[in-house]
Amino acid sequence: MTDLAPTIYLLYGNDEFGMAEFIQSMKQKLGDDSTIAMNFSRFNASDLVWSELESAASSMPFLASRRMIVLDQAERVQKKKETLERLLRLLDQIPPSTAFLLLERSASSKDTPASSGSTLRKWVKDHPSVSYMRAFEIPHGTGFAAWLQKRAAAEGGAIEREAAELLSEWIQEDPRLAAQELAKLLDYVDRQRPIVVGDVEQCTPYRGQANVFALVDAIGIRRGDQALMKLHQVLQEDEPGYAFAMILRQFRLILRARELMDSGLALDHTIHRSEFVVRKVASQARNFSQAEIERIFHELLAIDLRSKNGQMDLDVALDHFVATITA
Template identity: 35%
Template sequence: MSRTTPTFYVFHGEDEFTIREVVQDFKQKIGDAINIREFDDPKTPAAVILSEAQQIPFLADRRLVVVYGMLSFLGKRGAGAAAKEELERLLTGLPLLPDSARLVFVENTTLSDSHPILQLIHQTPTGYVKKYDVPKNPVAWIQKHVQTYDVKIEPQAAQALASVIGNDLRRADAELDKMAAFVGIGGTITERVVALLTPYVGEADIFEMVDAIGRRDGYRAMTLLHHKIEHDEQDPMQLFGMIIRQFRLLLLTREVMDEGGNVASVANQIGQKSFVAKKLVQQARNFSLQQLEAIYFHLLDTDIAVKSGKVDIHTALDLFVGSIT
């Protein structure tokens, strides 16, 4: 017995990037844009959606209709009687779609298993649902995804990129695209290439060093410090400036946190991207406001001592890490 081809689909979950790629694949298979219709407004009437999906394709055998955010909008608590009526129209109309229909509902959030449309899919052979979760191991994802650009990436380079993009796959893809163009087809993305082309990679190393300081792990902090100077050939004065900047951000973050602020308020008040703010909040928990103030002013005093020639920068960095840990 042949398997029934779905006529309506639900793609939901936090992995927005992969869902977008799946939808793009649908579009490419349809081909002619005249047989593709997209709706970004979740308040679009169900009757309009169903009518579009029921239309006969023009010189083709399939018609694609993509709807964004509609199911989560209709299924949210307190949506009201009108939303329930719209859901009922979908529940009635979806099983009746013609074989030519490809109606795709896209939700960049995870729908409850109890959502009426998901329940319908479990009972209807022409429905299909798939949940896309953000990968738990972004390093493995990067190593696999880079193959689509016909290049390779060193494990350390993948780790460096993952340390700054986290689970933001869209940003990871953009960075890989840029680096693949830099190394060329068949080339290899190294850790140095990542550091050269990707913002915040240097800051990621500083984050790790400050993490070690927060844990009072002097050996690890000192190892990272000398690795940056000797292996990565980081200019010591530039490195010192990055450390000062990091503790200034931590001081500002701690002030916001002590006033009851969260990651969003930190990002807004100190002007940082959300993924950076999240790291700052995690790190600031290792210090009290008083400790951060003392460290920051100690750094400023050290900066003056270095610039006035009282101490050389290498000694100053070693003394700083040693005194804090």
């Protein structure tokens, strides 16, 4: 006896990229592009025409073994009793030749209707022989770095843990952007060796932040020549306003780290950044006393105010700041 493929699929969570990849993998099983075009339909609950959805769901596949229907933002259907009941009646009528995918999206996994026991999840649990359910949740912290390593391996390459943490920090745990940057990095190393921190610094827009790290390192050891060189590199790669924001952010993190270190508290659970960045910030914080960091931070805020008031160009102010602080 052959097991039948599920008819109803419930995908829920906050990882829209993961859902999109799952859908794409199922679409490829329908056949070539022309077959997919004739047997794939997508609807959104925000502007749903019920008659069109019901017609598509009940139609037989054309020159293929299955049809595939996607209903996006299915959480919207559950807000009204009449639309929910109509959807549940439709689910009972879906033929085995149709794969009907319900997507429930949320800002975070904790807010997902399905994860909190929605009616659709209950329906799926009550119909296990025809249903499939899967959570798609964006991992965080070390979990996202691990996700990058696993994805690199699946694509025939490898990325070292620190490099994965650095990439995770730059892309702010955005799976779609992470996949794009990871693909570029894998091509860069030609899958002949693992991706390392230097590759991430060299080949992604994170290189601007890498120069900020080097700039702050040079300020910390009072090497004015190195600090000015790195500042000029930062200003060449980014607009003065963005460069200033990165420098200010870095000293804000250092100030917070110095306060925690002086209080004997752990940084990793308080500074919500990757392990790589936490280690880097901690190392930089050791080069300054809290009084020095506070003075630097207040000077940066003063520079921000003067530039916004038109009293001094931001790039000139930063140049003067670095020269003075390392003298």
